[in-house]
Amino acid sequence: xxxxxxxxxxxxxxxxxxxxxxxxxxxxxxxxxxxxxxxxxxxxxxxxxxxxxxxxxxxxxxxxxxxxxxxxxxxxxxxxxxxxxxxxxxxxxxxxxxxxxxxxxxxxxxxxxxxxxxxxxxxxxxxxxxxxxxxxxxxxxxxxxxxxxxxxxxxxxxxxxxxxxxxxxxxxxxxxxxxxxxxxxxxxxxxxxxxxxxxxxxxxxxxxxxxxxxxxxxxxxxxxxxxxxxxxxxxxxxxxxxxxxxxxxxxxxxxxxxxxxxxxxxxxxxxxxxxxxxxxxxxxxxxxxxxxxxxxxxxxxxxxxxxxxxxxxxxxxxxxxxxxxxxxxxxxxxxxxxxxxxxxxxxxxxxxxxxxxxxxxxxxxxxxxxxxxxxxxxxxxxxxxxxxxxxxxxxxxxxxxxxxxxxxxxxxxxxxxxxxxxxxxxxxxxxxxxxxxxxxxxxxxxxxxxxxxxxxxxx
Ligand code: NDP
Numbered sequence: 285x286x287x288x289x290x291x292x293x294x295x296x297x298x299x300x301x302x303x304x305x306x307x308x309x310x311x312x313x314x315x316x317x318x319x320x321x322x323x324x325x326x327x328x329x330x331x332x333x334x335x336x337x338x339x340x341x342x343x344x345x346x347x348x349x350x351x352x353x354x355x356x357x358x359x360x361x362x363x364x365x366x367x368x369x370x371x372x373x374x375x376x377x378x379x380x381x382x383x384x385x386x387x388x389x390x391x392x393x394x395x396x397x398x399x400x401x402x403x404x405x406x407x408x409x410x411x412x413x414x415x416x417x418x419x420x421x422x423x424x425x426x427x428x429x430x431x432x433x434x435x436x437x438x439x440x441x442x443x444x445x446x447x448x449x450x451x452x453x454x455x456x457x458x459x460x461x462x463x464x465x466x467x468x469x470x471x472x473x474x475x476x477x478x479x480x481x482x483x484x485x486x487x488x489x490x491x492x493x494x495x496x497x498x499x500x501x502x503x504x505x506x507x508x509x510x511x512x513x514x515x516x517x518x519x520x521x522x523x524x525x526x527x528x529x530x531x532x533x534x535x536x537x538x539x540x541x542x543x544x545x546x547x548x549x550x551x552x553x554x555x556x557x558x559x560x561x562x563x564x565x566x567x568x569x570x571x572x573x574x575x576x577x578x579x580x581x582x583x584x585x586x587x588x589x590x591x592x593x594x595x596x597x598x599x600x601x602x603x604x605x606x607x608x609x610x611x612x613x614x615x616x617x618x619x620x621x622x623x624x625x626x627x628x629x630x631x632x633x634x635x636x637x638x639x640x641x642x643x644x645x646x647x648x649x650x651x652x653x654x655x656x657x658x659x660x661x662x663x664x665x666x667x668x669x670x671x672x673x674x675x676x677x678x679x680x681x682x683x684x685x686x687x688x689x690x691x692x693x694x695x696x697x698x699x700x701x702x703x704x705x706x707x708x709x710x711x712x713x714x715x716x717x718x719x720x721x722x723x724x725x726x727x728x729x730x731x732x733x734x735x736x737x738x739x740x741x742x743x
Contacts, residue, residue, distance in 0.1 A: 290316045292609070293407050293416035294392075295399045295553075298325020300585035300597030301422030302383060306390040307605035315392045316416070318399040318409050323383045326424050326586070327594040329376060334445050335465055337372045339626045342472025346628075350663035363473060365450035372445070399423075401554035404578050408554075418580050418608060421553070421560070421568055422597070425546040425586035430457070437518050437525060438540040441466065451475050451539040455527055457515065459486035461625050463543035464498065468628035471507050478508040478535060480515060480527075487625065491637040491686045493652065497670040498627055498688055504666055505628065548587045565589060572615040574604050582608065591618050622700035624693030629667060632696025635684035635703045638674050642739070647677035649709065651729035657690055657722055671725050673709065680708040685726065695723045 294305045297319035305317045322329045348361050387394050397410035405415050427440035439447070441462050452475060456467045459481030471477040479486075479502070485495045486502075486509070502509050510529070517528040518540065527535045550566040561577035563569040567589035574582045582604055585597035600616045607613040622634035635641075641648055651673040660667055669689025676683050685699045702712065717724035 288405060288415040288417045290314050290393075290414065290416040292316070292418045292420060293399075293414060294318070294420045294422060295407070296325065296421070296423035296549075296585075296587075297323045297383070297387070297394065298422060298424050298585065298597070299327045299594045300601045301325070301420065302387070302601075303598045304420050304422060304584065304601035304604050305392045306386060307602060308609045309390045309392050311605060311609035313609045316395055316414060317387065317392050318395050318397065318407070320396070320398040322380055323387070323394070324376075324380045328379050328383065330442050330445055332594055333379065334372050334376055335441075335469075336626055337375060338368070338445075338469045338473075339465065339628070341368045341372075342469045343628060345472050345474070346665070350659070350665055353663040363450075365473065366448075368473075369446070398552070400552065401558035401560070401581075404558050404580055418582065419558070420604060421576070421581065421583040421587055422585050422601070423549045423553070423587055425548045425589070425592065427462075427542065428545055428547050429542040430544050432515070432518060433457075433540070433542050437520075438542050440542050444541055447539070451537075453524075453537040454478070454539045454541060455480055455535060455537045456541045456543055457481075458543035458545070459483055459488065459511075460543060460545065461487075464502070464625060464627040466541060466543060467502065467507050467509075468505075468626075471502075471505055472628060476508075477506075478510065478537065480510045480513050480529070482512065482514055484512060486511070487631075489637075490625075490631065490633060491672060491674075491684065492639065493670055493672055494631055494633065494686050494688045497654075497668070498625075498629075498631065501629055501667060501688070502627070546586065546592070548589055550587060563589075573607055573613065574600055574616075591621055593621065593623055596621060620700070620704050622696050622703075624696065626693070629669070629689050630692045631686075631688050632692035632694070633684075633686045634696055634700040635682070636674060637684060637686070638672070641674045641676065641683045645676040645678070645683065648683075649675040649677050649680075650733040651675065651709075651731070652733055653725045653729055655725070658720060659690070669722055669725075671722075671729070673712070673726065673729060675709045680710060681706050682709055682712060687726075689722060691722065695726070699726060 291313040292308050292315045294301045294317040297317050305315045309315045348358050399407050399409045407414050454470050454475045455478045456463050457480050467477050467479045487495045514530040516530050519526050524536050548567045559578040561569045568583035570583050570588050574584050584600035586592045603616045620635050625631040653671045657669050672686045674684035715727045
């Protein structure tokens with residue numbers, strides 16, 4: 285008789301957990317997966333996918349405005365929030381059903397309920413105890429609010445997807461991915477948006493040219509972006525809320541959305557009972573192979589707080605399955621991972637920022653382009669595209685490629701192959717342009733930026 289009920293117990297049916305469960309089952313493992321919410325996890329149910337659908341919805345407004353420059357008259361255009369939300373919900377339900385079918389087709393057993401580790405091989409769920417040889421923790425993270433903000437006075441991205449009404453006035457707190465994406469969504473759909481960020485500039489960690497470029501674009505689009513600003517007080521004001529900022533100014537709004545970070549779901553996991561060590565902010569500590577301090581327990585995705593992106597979790601899942609059940613050990617390389625911010629306009633980025641590259645390599649050659657996209661010559665929209673290549677001077681390798689502008693995520697995905705391969709600037713130059721596109725700028729930039737003051741001596 286088998287020593288354990290299953291070969292693998294996966295906690296969390298999100299992008300990472302699903303992939304690990306199916307890939308392990310394909311190697312012949314007997315697999316069970318637990319989910320206490322909807323199958324699909326953050327990305328599919330309350331993250332990337334519904335967010336992008338709302339971004340598309342919000343962008344229609346600009347398409348309608350831009351149409352005039354092309355001779356079109358579109359009269360009586362109006363927007364209905366409940367229709368968008370209902371259509372989005374239908375699509376998410378369809379995807380969830382697809383995910384459930386995928387599990388069934390790969391003979392992975394689904395158990396619905398909250399899983400808790402009792403010891404290194406036992407999980408308690410839905411009143412039952414299930415044992416497994418290996419356990420994979422892939423249960424993600426959840427949004428957090430700063431002190432003073434509660435479910436009563438504020439929403440997070442979780443609730444933003446299900447509001448009954450589009451708020452007339454909304455304040456978005458934070459300057460990260462989620463804050464800029466939702467500020468853009470609400471603004472595009474017609475809300476009056478105030479964004480409040482405590483730091484010097486939004487999107488800390490991104491290349492400075494993109495950060496400044498996006499902040500300027502958000503303002504042009506009508507978002508009231510307040511930097512170096514804190515909320516001092518929040519109080520009820522009739523049906524609305526009054527926010528007092530640190531300069532003592534008041535702001536009356538209908539909704540406040542906290543987009544102030546996410547924390548790993550480990551508070552109630554039983555990590556200690558299973559001998560799984562936690563690190564900063566409650567993240568599960570893992571090695572390069574996603575193995576925890578308890579050798580038969582692994583963890584992937586946002587719960588490990590390494591690089592919190594869906595495709596990263598999926599790759600960590602593949603590495604886990606190949607290593608543990610496929611007999612082909614390999615570790616996910618977290619270096620040079622491309623990502624996008626679906627702000628309006630969007631950002632696509634791969635590799636090092638100028639600041640990080642200077643720190644690592646010293647002397648750099650920087651190439652930049654800033655222009656009005658062709659589409660906006662006739663639409664007359666005042667939106668600029670920014671592109672930038674960060675080149676290590678001594679090897680001429682392109683260490684970073686960054687773009688703010690229409691289609692940036694689509695363009696950067698392909699460039700990520702070249703940057704990951706270590707292509708040089710000359711190899712970029714040898715690729716003939718596709719004309720007329722915005723992307724061609726990445727292979728036609730020829731003039732180096734002047735050396736910034738203070739850098740000359742060092743390099
Ligand atoms: P981020 O960590 O990116 O941003 C959190 C923001 O909130 C920062 O601007 C931070 O400021 C601010 N903040 C944190 N604590 C407080 C506080 N107490 N008071 C005021 N402001 C505060 O988190 P997000 O929630 O935006 O996103 C979470 C993760 O999800 C990201 O790391 C990303 O990996 C992933 N994600 C990816 C997306 C994509 O790929 N397109 C889209 C959405 C999310 P400061 O900078 O000063 O710390």
